[in-house]
Amino acid sequence: MIVSGISAQHPDIAVRLDGVSKRFGSEKPSRFARLMRRAPGETPKLTRALDNVSLEVRRNEIFGILGANGSGKSTLIRCISTLLIADSGRISVFGLDVREDESAVKRLINRVSVEASFFKKLSPMENLLYSSRLYGRGGSTLRRDIKQILVDLGIPAERVDMPLETMSRGMQQKVAIARAFLTAPVLLLLDEPTTGLDPRSKKEVQRFVQELRERHDATVLICSHDMDEAEQLCDRIAIMDGGRIVATGTVEELKRQVTPRTGQIDPTLEDVYMALTGHDLKDTEEELVVASVA
Amino acid sequence: MAYIPSAAPTTAPRSPVAIAAREGKAALAFVERNFFLTKRYWGWEAAFLVYTAASSLSIMFIGASQDGDTDRLILFLAIGTLVWGYLNSVFMNVAETIAWERWEGTIEYTMMAPVSRITHMVGMSLFAILYGLVRSTVLFLVLVALFPEMSLSAANLPGAALVIAVGSISFIGFGIVGAVLPLLFPEKGEQMTFIISSILLLVSGVYYPVEVLPGWMQPFSAISPATYVLEAMRAAILDGAATASLLGDLLALSAIAIVSIPVGLAIFGYFERYAKRTGRLKRSG
Numbered sequence: 354m355i356v357s358g359i360s361a362q363h364p365d366i367a368v369r370l371d372g373v374s375k376r377f378g379s380e381k382p383s384r385f386a387r388l389m390r391r392a393p394g395e396t397p398k399l400t401r402a403l404d405n406v407s408l409e410v411r412r413n414e415i416f417g418i419l420g421a422n423g424s425g426k427s428t429l430i431r432c433i434s435t436l437l438i439a440d441s442g443r444i445s446v447f448g449l450d451v452r453e454d455e456s457a458v459k460r461l462i463n464r465v466s467v468e469a470s471f472f473k474k475l476s477p478m479e480n481l482l483y484s485s486r487l488y489g490r491g492g493s494t495l496r497r498d499i500k501q502i503l504v505d506l507g508i509p510a511e512r513v514d515m516p517l518e519t520m521s522r523g524m525q526q527k528v529a530i531a532r533a534f535l536t537a538p539v540l541l542l543l544d545e546p547t548t549g550l551d552p553r554s555k556k557e558v559q560r561f562v563q564e565l566r567e568r569h570d571a572t573v574l575i576c577s578h579d580m581d582e583a584e585q586l587c588d589r590i591a592i593m594d595g596g597r598i599v600a601t602g603t604v605e606e607l608k609r610q611v612t613p614r615t616g617q618i619d620p621t622l623e624d625v626y627m628a629l630t631g632h633d634l635k636d637t638e639e640e641l642v643v644a645s646v647a
Numbered sequence: 648m649a650y651i652p653s654a655a656p657t658t659a660p661r662s663p664v665a666i667a668a669r670e671g672k673a674a675l676a677f678v679e680r681n682f683f684l685t686k687r688y689w690g691w692e693a694a695f696l697v698y699t700a701a702s703s704l705s706i707m708f709i710g711a712s713q714d715g716d717t718d719r720l721i722l723f724l725a726i727g728t729l730v731w732g733y734l735n736s737v738f739m740n741v742a743e744t745i746a747w748e749r750w751e752g753t754i755e756y757t758m759m760a761p762v763s764r765i766t767h768m769v770g771m772s773l774f775a776i777l778y779g780l781v782r783s784t785v786l787f788l789v790l791v792a793l794f795p796e797m798s799l800s801a802a803n804l805p806g807a808a809l810v811i812a813v814g815s816i817s818f819i820g821f822g823i824v825g826a827v828l829p830l831l832f833p834e835k836g837e838q839m840t841f842i843i844s845s846i847l848l849l850v851s852g853v854y855y856p857v858e859v860l861p862g863w864m865q866p867f868s869a870i871s872p873a874t875y876v877l878e879a880m881r882a883a884i885l886d887g888a889a890t891a892s893l894l895g896d897l898l899a900l901s902a903i904a905i906v907s908i909p910v911g912l913a914i915f916g917y918f919e920r921y922a923k924r925t926g927r928l929k930r931s932g
Binding site for chain 1: 676687761762920925926
């Protein structure tokens with residue numbers, strides 16, 4: 354395992370995971386678990402989504418988690434955002450335990466998932482009014498602020514009050530990003546946020562992420578399988594495979610580590626990934642799940 | 648440079664007043680959201696309202712077709728259909744708290760928000776009551792238009808209002824318990840909620856006195872809050888019973904509310920943690 358040398362000399366740690374593991378299913382499901390199955394006869398498979406994961410994300414850092422589908426990235430994000438309870442280990446956000454201080458952690462974070470989770474019949478304005486109020490925002494300027502952030506992200510002003518279901522996937526994802534930014538979180542969790550966006554929109558979102566970090570001292574944790582995005586945006590990257598962190602470091606550090614192995618003078622991040630994990634980023638989720646359990 | 652709002656405060660308000668204000672704002676977020684949704688789904692709302700009106704009128708026409716003086720019977724049936732329509736609306740709106748979020752794919756976002764589950768339920772309950780009252784008012788106007796002979800001149804309306812208020816709270820408790828089912832069973836939970844609603848309709852004396860039920864079904868009437876609401880409402884409206892004479896039913900409803908709401912919240916909290924341990928929040932219905 355290659356680690357970049359994070360130590361106690363860095364006191365401002367935004368996210369810390371210590372030995373976090375999470376699995377789904379059971380080799381011997383209880384009677385209650387069998388009752389809860391989706392369909393009679395369904396055979397639950399044991400999936401080790403996270404396997405003794407430890408990492409630190411520094412304050413004000415843009416930290417990337419790079420991995421194939423099924424590597425555990427989304428599970429990691431869900432555990433940090435209090436949506437999943439880990440089986441073992443500890444997760445803290447700015448020193449607050451995500452289980453014991455759940456309410457306090459929720460006030461610090463926001464998340465953008467790969468699927469734009471909205472009330473599709475409602476407009477961007479209506480969806481963002483709802484989410485803003487959940488996070489304690491209100492006041493007479495709220496509608497104006499919402500409209501401004503949507504327009505800045507490329508949503509035409511005339512579409513702000515139209516149902517989201519009339520918008521493309523890319524525009525819906527931009528609204529999801531606007532929703533997260535509107536609450537100005539100190540920790541922003543992005544789970545493949547630019548999937549489905551055109552190149553220009555990707556650049557706009559990436560620029561927005563950097564501005565958020567610069568102007569609000571925000572920390573960003575971004576999961577991606579887009580190598581270019583990870584290389585351009587992230588201060589440091591962790592490579593995940595089969596629920597494990599196999600390497601952490603800056604892009605240059607990771608490249609230097611694999612150069613002796615591959616013999617390439619200037620390996621790409623994709624070369625780094627293949628050298629460290631032994632397979633291509635595009636391997637199927639099914640193959641990786643089976644491999645992780647074996 | 649793009650607009651990014653000022654950093655939100657990251658520390659929680661500490662004074663009870665500030666906490667209440669924050670949670671109150673969040674509760675109203677659910678009311679506002681559900682109002683937006685009702686507006687967007689206006690076609691379905693209108694269709695369902697027409698269906699409910701037609702069903703209610705059909706039952707009352709059955710009453711009108713009986714021999715003899717049918718005025719009391721028609722009012723008896725009107726009370727049943729209006730009260731049940733209101734209570735069931737409250738129950739289903741609260742019980743569908745999770746089912747609706749699963750259907751829309753928003754359950755994770757709502758569960759991740761810094762809002763207590765109590766606030767979440769208060770918001771959903773507030774909307775459920777407002778929605779039920781509006782719907783029932785429209786239905787009442789329709790029934791009165793077609794049955795102008797219905798007279799409320801002898802009714803104890805303040806007593807009836809008190810019964811509805813206490814009964815609403817007891818039904819909210821049932822709704823919270825019902826909301827656990829879609830949390831626990833992503834695929835079949837909502838279907839189970841409908842079954843509970845159907846059983847309550849059958850055993851609560853909505854269109855007939857509970858005494859006509861078979862003996863083995865009557866104990867179920869005793870645990871349905873609708874039974875006490877209907878009994879007290881009919882006494883207040885049909886017979887003009889004084890509020891003091893409604894005390895028995897009011898106490899039963901209060902007891903149901905006092906037990907069902909905290910028990911419902913505790914059960915919901917337990918199974919929310921279960922869903923987070925097993926990854927069931929992610930699965931959509």
